[in-house]
């Protein structure tokens with residue numbers, strides 16, 4: 526795969542390996558008629574392209590294009606319909622901006638069509654568990670985000686259960702990473718994601734956010750998608766259109782706790798918050814490094 530250079534910040538993707546300045550912003554572009562928080566406003570190519578441009582201007586370095594809603598209770602979409610929704614949008618974004626596009630899908634046929642149209646990354650909420658998905662991703666040799674989900678979108682919020690949510694999700698992601706490597710996808714191509722809101726109670730989601738740093742043990746970039754999700758509604762009492770402040774706060778906390786990529790709707794607002802969070806994270810890391818190397822220890 527040829528190098529793809531982000532036009533703003535020198536982020537790049539080369540030879541299949543994801544090399545992003547961290548933290549990075551992935552802008553959400555749903556091209557469904559029923560998307561959970563942007564209600565199908567971007568279901569036409571021109572409107573989708575305009576929204577993608579806005580998110581890039583605001584600081585996104587990846588545009589995540591999805592043609593099937595994954596919100597709780599969402600219905601399945603026919604593969605041909607999904608392809609018809611996403612392909613023209615991906616082609617337009619690539620042609621007009623050259624930026625990195627990820628395809629939000631679990632279907633191998635959609636992965637192939639999207640990568641053929643110029644997508645350079647797969648974002649799969651089912652972590653390549655659908656029949657044929659793992660082999661297809663290995664054939665396409667593009668970076669993949671492996672997300673944890675318990676159950677299926679239609680029923681996943683009915684009664685999610687874990688022994689310990691962080692340990693269980695980590696074990697799942699470890700198994701999926703191993704499956705990818707066995708299928709021929711190198712570790713350098715992989716991103717992991719605990720899957721906020723996918724088969725989790727509010728308590729599970731809060732535990733994942735509080736202990737997000739534990740996912741760094743996998744040695745892979747960590748993606749977090751919390752923007753406008755129902756856990757924020759449960760914590761604040763806000764409707765989906767009123768969750769900007771909560772979304773930005775959650776993104777900052779995720780960054781502070783080690784997230785490398787934030788999947789968000791509100792790119793400009795999140796970017797400012799991430800600048801603050803990243804500066805604090807760097808200072809904290811520098812202080813820990815000094816302590817680890819013995820510098821600054823009190824001598825008797």
Ligand code: 9MG
Nearest residue numbers: 629648670672718720721750
């Ligand atoms: C498609 N999609 C919706 N929510 C998501 C999340 O939290 N992570 C990823 N990777 N994809 C998501």
